Amino acid sequence: MRTLKILLLTLFAVSLSLSQDYDLLPPSFFKANREELMKQIGNEAIAIFYSNSLKTRSNDVEYRFKQDNNFFYLTGLEEPDAVLVLVPVGFAPSVLKLATRATGKYYDVTLDTIKSDFKIRELLFLKERDSLREVWTGRTLGTKGAMEKLGIQLALPIEEFKNVIRSIIFSSRAKTIYFPYPVGCFEGTLKDIIEVLESIVSSQRGRLQFADPSFILAKMRMVKKPEEIKLIQKAVDITVKAHRQVMMSCEPGMYEYEIQAIAEYVFTKLGAEYPAFPSIIASGENSVILHYSSNRKKISDGDLIVVDIGAEYHNYCADVTRTIPASGRFTPEQREVYEIVLKAQEETIKLVRPGVSFIDLQLKATEIIAEGLLKLGIIKDKNEARKYFMHGVTHHLGLDVHDVGVPGNLEPGMVITIEPGIYIPAGADCDPKYWNIGVRIEDDILVTKDGYAVLSSGAPKTIDEIERLMKRRGIGNEPID
Structure with a gap:
C-alpha cells in the first residue's frame, strides 16, 4: 500500500511538473480553433504553422522563450521548434507508414493502433523527450504528452517532418499550402522546413501555391471567446493593482526604474508570467515621448509621470495607462491638460458599442482634444491638434498587446483600448508653462x-481619486536593507 501511495504521488508530481496553474485554457479551446481554421481554408488546402525558436541573447545565454501567438492559439504548446500540419480532408495512416518505412524506427506501434479507415487531420511535429536535456532545461511534453495533454490527434518527432510532409501534401491532393512565410533570415528547424516546402512547391509549379493564413487568423482572434476574456480580465486586474501600488509609492527623488520595479514586482507576485511590453515610466520631459522605455531618469518634484504598463497572464495581455504627479498633486497647468484628456477618453468610451467604426472613435477623441487645446490657447486652429495628439486612440488587445484584427466595425467580444493623449514638448509654439x-x-x-x-x-483616473490614493504609502516606500 505504501508503495502504491508513493507511485501515485510521483505520478501526480510529474503531471504538475510542466505547469502548476489551474486556469489554463483547455485542449478543447485549441481544438475548436483548429477546426474553425480548417473550415475556413477548405478541403483543397492544407495549413502548416511553425513555433518560435529559442533566441540567443549573448554567447550561451538565451532569451526567455515566448511562443508565436498564432501557433499557441492553434495548439497551446509552449515549446520551441515544432510544426503543426492541418489537413481538412484528412489522410490515411498508411501514408505515414509508407513515408516512414525507410526510417521506420518511430511510429509503427502508434500507427498500428489506428483503424485503417481513420483519417488524420492534424499532425504535430515536436522534439521528443530527452532525459539528458531535461536535466538542464526542464521537462517537455514529447509526442505522447502532446497527444495526451494538448488533445492533438497525432504527434511525431520533428525530425520526421521532412520524411513525411511530401507524402501528406500529395495524398491530400491539396492545391494550396497556407503557410505564414517569414520575412528576413531564418535558421535551424525553420530553415529546414522552408527548404523542404520550397522544394515541393518548385517541383509542382503550377499545381501548388502558397497562401498567407494571417488574415483568417486575425479575423478569428479579434473576437474573444469567454475563456479568453477571463484571462484578459485577470491580466488587467493584476495591472490595476500594480497601478495602485505605483500611485501609493511614487515620490520625488525616486528613479523611473524604481517605479518600473514596483509595477513588475506586483505582476510577478500575482502570477503574471511577463510584462506584456516594456514598461513605460516617463517623467518630466520624457512624458512627451510616446514609447519611452529606458526608465533611468531621476523623478523631480513637479514632474508628471506617464505610467503605461501591462501584465501578461497565460499569454493574454493588459495595457493600462495612468498619468500621475510626482508630488502627489497636479499643478494648475497639469490639471488643465489632464482634464482635456480625461474628457476625451470618457466621451470616446461612451461611443463604444457594436457597429461603431474605429474611425468614429478617433474622430471623437480628436474633436474633444482640439476643442480643449484651442480653449487653452495652445493651438490656434483645430487642425493643429495632431501636433499634440499624434497617435491612434484605440487598438485590439489579446494575445498581442497590439493584437491582430481586420478592418471593420466593433463587434461583441472584441477587447480594445481607449487611450487619448496630449504631448507638449519643450519649445512648442505655446505658453512655456505647458x-x-x-x-x-x-x-x-x-x-x-x-x-x-x-x-x-479599478485603476483611479480622476484627479481627486489619484491625489487621494497618493497620500497613502505603498510597497515601494519600504527600505531595502
Whole structure:
C-alpha cells in the first residue's frame, strides 16, 4: 500500500511538473480553433504553422522563450521548434507508414493502433523527450504528452517532418499550402522546413501555391471567446493593482526604474508570467515621448509621470495607462491638460458599442482634444491638434498587446483600448508653462452585446481619486536593507 501511495504521488508530481496553474485554457479551446481554421481554408488546402525558436541573447545565454501567438492559439504548446500540419480532408495512416518505412524506427506501434479507415487531420511535429536535456532545461511534453495533454490527434518527432510532409501534401491532393512565410533570415528547424516546402512547391509549379493564413487568423482572434476574456480580465486586474501600488509609492527623488520595479514586482507576485511590453515610466520631459522605455531618469518634484504598463497572464495581455504627479498633486497647468484628456477618453468610451467604426472613435477623441487645446490657447486652429495628439486612440488587445484584427466595425467580444493623449514638448509654439506636459489615459474595454464594459475601472483616473490614493504609502516606500 505504501508503495502504491508513493507511485501515485510521483505520478501526480510529474503531471504538475510542466505547469502548476489551474486556469489554463483547455485542449478543447485549441481544438475548436483548429477546426474553425480548417473550415475556413477548405478541403483543397492544407495549413502548416511553425513555433518560435529559442533566441540567443549573448554567447550561451538565451532569451526567455515566448511562443508565436498564432501557433499557441492553434495548439497551446509552449515549446520551441515544432510544426503543426492541418489537413481538412484528412489522410490515411498508411501514408505515414509508407513515408516512414525507410526510417521506420518511430511510429509503427502508434500507427498500428489506428483503424485503417481513420483519417488524420492534424499532425504535430515536436522534439521528443530527452532525459539528458531535461536535466538542464526542464521537462517537455514529447509526442505522447502532446497527444495526451494538448488533445492533438497525432504527434511525431520533428525530425520526421521532412520524411513525411511530401507524402501528406500529395495524398491530400491539396492545391494550396497556407503557410505564414517569414520575412528576413531564418535558421535551424525553420530553415529546414522552408527548404523542404520550397522544394515541393518548385517541383509542382503550377499545381501548388502558397497562401498567407494571417488574415483568417486575425479575423478569428479579434473576437474573444469567454475563456479568453477571463484571462484578459485577470491580466488587467493584476495591472490595476500594480497601478495602485505605483500611485501609493511614487515620490520625488525616486528613479523611473524604481517605479518600473514596483509595477513588475506586483505582476510577478500575482502570477503574471511577463510584462506584456516594456514598461513605460516617463517623467518630466520624457512624458512627451510616446514609447519611452529606458526608465533611468531621476523623478523631480513637479514632474508628471506617464505610467503605461501591462501584465501578461497565460499569454493574454493588459495595457493600462495612468498619468500621475510626482508630488502627489497636479499643478494648475497639469490639471488643465489632464482634464482635456480625461474628457476625451470618457466621451470616446461612451461611443463604444457594436457597429461603431474605429474611425468614429478617433474622430471623437480628436474633436474633444482640439476643442480643449484651442480653449487653452495652445493651438490656434483645430487642425493643429495632431501636433499634440499624434497617435491612434484605440487598438485590439489579446494575445498581442497590439493584437491582430481586420478592418471593420466593433463587434461583441472584441477587447480594445481607449487611450487619448496630449504631448507638449519643450519649445512648442505655446505658453512655456505647458512645456513638458505629457498626459495619456488608457483603459481596456470589452465590447458587449449592448455597449461596453471597462475592464480596468479599478485603476483611479480622476484627479481627486489619484491625489487621494497618493497620500497613502505603498510597497515601494519600504527600505531595502
